[in-house]
Amino acid sequence: VKRGRALLVAVPVALLYVSLFVGRFEVAPRDVLRILLARLFPLVRDWPASIDTIVMQIRLPRALMAVCVGAGLSISGAAYQGMFRNPLVSTDMLGVSAAAGFGAALALLLGRSAAEVQVIAFLFGLLGVTLTYFLARTYRTTPVLMLVLSGTIVAAFFSALLSGAKYVADPDAALPAITYWLLGSLNGASRQSLAMILPPIVSGTVGLLLVRWRLNLLALGDEEARSLGVRTEWLKAIVIACTTLITAAAVSVCGLVGWVGLVIPHVARMMVGPDHRVLLPVTLSIGATYLLLIDDVARTATASEIPLGILTAVLGAPFFAYLLRKTTGTWQ
Amino acid sequence: MRAMRAVSGSAGAVVLGAILVSTAVEHSRVLSPAVSATRTITDIAGRTVLLPAVVNRVADPWHANNGMVLMLGGADKLVATTAQARKQPWFRHLYPRIDQVPAAFDEAGDVNMETLLGSRPDVVLMAYGGALPKWLAAADAYRIPVVMMPNTSLADLKTTALMTGAVLGPHEAQIAAEFVRSFDDNIRKVAARTTNLPTDQRVRVLHTATAGIFTVDGQRTVVDDWIGLAGGINAATVAGNARAVTMEQIAAWNPDVIIVGTAPNRESRNAILHDSRWRQINAVKNRRVFVNPTGVYLWDRHSAEAALQILWAAKVIHPDRFADLDVGLETKRFYARFFHHTLTDGELASIMNATAP
Numbered sequence: 001v002k003r004g005r006a007l008l009v010a011v012p013v014a015l016l017y018v019s020l021f022v023g024r025f026e027v028a029p030r031d032v033l034r035i036l037l038a039r040l041f042p043l044v045r046d047w048p049a050s051i052d053t054i055v056m057q058i059r060l061p062r063a064l065m066a067v068c069v070g071a072g073l074s075i076s077g078a079a080y081q082g083m084f085r086n087p088l089v090s091t092d093m094l095g096v097s098a099a100a101g102f103g104a105a106l107a108l109l110l111g112r113s114a115a116e117v118q119v120i121a122f123l124f125g126l127l128g129v130t131l132t133y134f135l136a137r138t139y140r141t142t143p144v145l146m147l148v149l150s151g152t153i154v155a156a157f158f159s160a161l162l163s164g165a166k167y168v169a170d171p172d173a174a175l176p177a178i179t180y181w182l183l184g185s186l187n188g189a190s191r192q193s194l195a196m197i198l199p200p201i202v203s204g205t206v207g208l209l210l211v212r213w214r215l216n217l218l219a220l221g222d223e224e225a226r227s228l229g230v231r232t233e234w235l236k237a238i239v240i241a242c243t244t245l246i247t248a249a250a251v252s253v254c255g256l257v258g259w260v261g262l263v264i265p266h267v268a269r270m271m272v273g274p275d276h277r278v279l280l281p282v283t284l285s286i287g288a289t290y291l292l293l294i295d296d297v298a299r300t301a302t303a304s305e306i307p308l309g310i311l312t313a314v315l316g317a318p319f320f321a322y323l324l325r326k327t328t329g330t331w332q
Numbered sequence: 333m334r335a336m337r338a339v340s341g342s343a344g345a346v347v348l349g350a351i352l353v354s355t356a357v358e359h360s361r362v363l364s365p366a367v368s369a370t371r372t373i374t375d376i377a378g379r380t381v382l383l384p385a386v387v388n389r390v391a392d393p394w395h396a397n398n399g400m401v402l403m404l405g406g407a408d409k410l411v412a413t414t415a416q417a418r419k420q421p422w423f424r425h426l427y428p429r430i431d432q433v434p435a436a437f438d439e440a441g442d443v444n445m446e447t448l449l450g451s452r453p454d455v456v457l458m459a460y461g462g463a464l465p466k467w468l469a470a471a472d473a474y475r476i477p478v479v480m481m482p483n484t485s486l487a488d489l490k491t492t493a494l495m496t497g498a499v500l501g502p503h504e505a506q507i508a509a510e511f512v513r514s515f516d517d518n519i520r521k522v523a524a525r526t527t528n529l530p531t532d533q534r535v536r537v538l539h540t541a542t543a544g545i546f547t548v549d550g551q552r553t554v555v556d557d558w559i560g561l562a563g564g565i566n567a568a569t570v571a572g573n574a575r576a577v578t579m580e581q582i583a584a585w586n587p588d589v590i591i592v593g594t595a596p597n598r599e600s601r602n603a604i605l606h607d608s609r610w611r612q613i614n615a616v617k618n619r620r621v622f623v624n625p626t627g628v629y630l631w632d633r634h635s636a637e638a639a640l641q642i643l644w645a646a647k648v649i650h651p652d653r654f655a656d657l658d659v660g661l662e663t664k665r666f667y668a669r670f671f672h673h674t675l676t677d678g679e680l681a682s683i684m685n686a687t688a689p
Contacts, residue, residue: 023580024578024580024581024584025580025581025583025584026584048612049612050583050586050612050613052612053583053608053609053611053612054580054583057608057609057611058579058580058583058609059580062579111594113599113600113603114603115603167438167439168415168438168439169439170395170416170439175439176541176547176574177547180547180576185576187546187576187577187578187579188546190607190608190609191608299578299580303569303570303577303581304570304575304576304577304581305576305577305578305581307576
């Protein structure tokens with residue numbers, strides 16, 4: 001168990017370190033090392049300032065962003081799959097992605113700057129889930145079925161608005177921007193954008209980790225959980241709030257990255273089983289590693305950036321198909 | 333059958349046929365006086381298109397070409413246009429009637445067939461990038477002639493001007509010829525000082541295409557053409573318009589000059605100048621980051637004002653070699669001559685900064 005715990009931290013950290021050495025710009029590994037060490041020890045800075053920028057301002061924020069987004073989306077997916085008692089649920093269940101996507105498209109349509117696009121997408125993501133939550137609320141409860149249906153309604157509504165935004169977008173400017181945004185990319189990663197998404201993602205993740213053992217009870221069903229003394233309405237509200245903070249923040253900076261929130265929890269479940277006390281931390285670690293790896297490919301394979309959404313799905317879909325065949329759709 | 337279609341094999345014959353419009357007026361008049369006079373034009377897709385001898389009603393689903401029609405003096409003939417062409421602030425400023433022209437085409441060039449039919453066009457002018465529009469069969473069925481024109485290089489722009497003029501009428505054709513002469517003059521003026529520049533004296537230029545998300549214009553585009561003509565080298569080694577690239581790739585290209593295309597240009601320029609990730613790039617270090625001017629249409633695209641773009645780009649890319657070139661004055665002359673509008677200094681600044689007049 002102890003070795004397992006160490007691996008959960010060591011693998012993503014090691015990959016994060018390796019990620020700083022790969023990229024389109026030729027930087028000698030020796031220089032990367034010295035640039036990193038110079039942050040800790042007083043070294044003579046005889047390397048060009050440009051490569052310092054590459055490593056510290058471009059590669060490091062982007063790699064950290066991949067870790068945060070990958071970890072956040074995966075743990076959110078795992079929490080939702082537990083709460084909804086459905087293995088096919090992913091983070092956009094309650095309409096957060098559709099709403100955030102529309103917010104971003106709207107901002108791009110109005111020609112707003114990258115930072116404004118992020119803020120608007122984030123706020124729309126929160127708005128979408130808020131609408132879903134209150135739509136699903138009946139007699140002070142939010143039954144799972146009502147949540148799912150309300151989420152479908154809200155997602156359909158914002159998807160339609162998003163299509164409308166694409167329909168009126170200028171094909172020379174706004175339309176390609178919206179299309180690229182929807183396919184997902186971590187190219188917007190900078191220290192500023194990282195600082196913007198860290199608070200919601202970290203607080204959401206910590207929140208989910210704190211309630212993870214109660215998720216086991218919730219997975220039994222609302223009535224059973226209530227009979228065991230769990231305040232299910234509060235717990236559901238907390239889980240929804242945490243995942244929404246995480247997903248809206250992730251989507252706002254890197255667009256729609258599919259599959260991570262759906263597939264990674266399954267990988268983790270195959271490795272350690274359905275107990276959320278173990279499942280959530282493992283999902284977190286695998287998600288961080290997976291997206292970091294995918295993004296390393298996205299940013300180095302060709303001169304033009306390969307959209308993340310394409311890579312995660314191209315690699316994610318066959319795996320999910322394999323999983324589906326192997327488990328024949330049964331779960332736990 | 334009014335709309336005859338034939339495919340010509342020779343590319344040379346296509347261009348020649350496109351410019352030399354054959355008139356079949358007299359024949360048809362003699363044979364059957366009831367049939368109105370017609371003429372034919374061979375378009376860039378190699379199709380022989382039958383047009384009325386006099387074109388009075390034009391539908392233009394091509395954003396940039398609406399500005400061309402305005403410049404050629406044919407804007408009063410526009411009966412259908414696009415939403416984006418109507419949105420261009422400078423177009424509206426110079427030609428307010430555009431607000432009353434229905435937008436029969438959406439942003440992607442798809443048609444609302446009923447609006448188009450209702451506008452009763454004599455001809456539709458369309459950009460040809462290798463594919464015919466999917467609504468062409470419907471247009472054929474309603475006997476609306478569609479003329480395809482090229483749009484992928486600066487040379488294509490001249491062909492487009494001449495073809496548009498030829499379709500519109502003799503007066504417009506004359507202005508088109510005048511425009512092409514002035515365009516060629518500008519090209520010669522710039523090329524005289526840049527053609528023989530060795531590679532090491534050429535400036536590496538990056539042209540950005542969209543705001544919000546970072547995309548650049550690569551090889552084999554109109555943008556690539558004017559960068560080369562103005563004595564630069566396109567720093568972007570990818571091919572095509574508006575390609576998404578990574579921040580690190582841009583750092584690896586390390587352009588000497590960055591030209592910010594597409595609104596909001598000024599905000600995008602400021603974002604680049606103040607972003608720490610860009611700080612070590614030559615263009616930012618030397619503060620050679622420029623807003624691309626926008627007038628009746630975007631200067632950097634397939635628009636009539638590309639004639640000015642090449643002068644402006646030459647001055648921005650090689651200020652020392654073009655020290656005697658007054659782009660402001662040239663711009664005022666061009667607008668006076670072709671748009672019949674005397675620019676004030678404030679209006680000139682609005683065009684140069686790509687803001688609304």
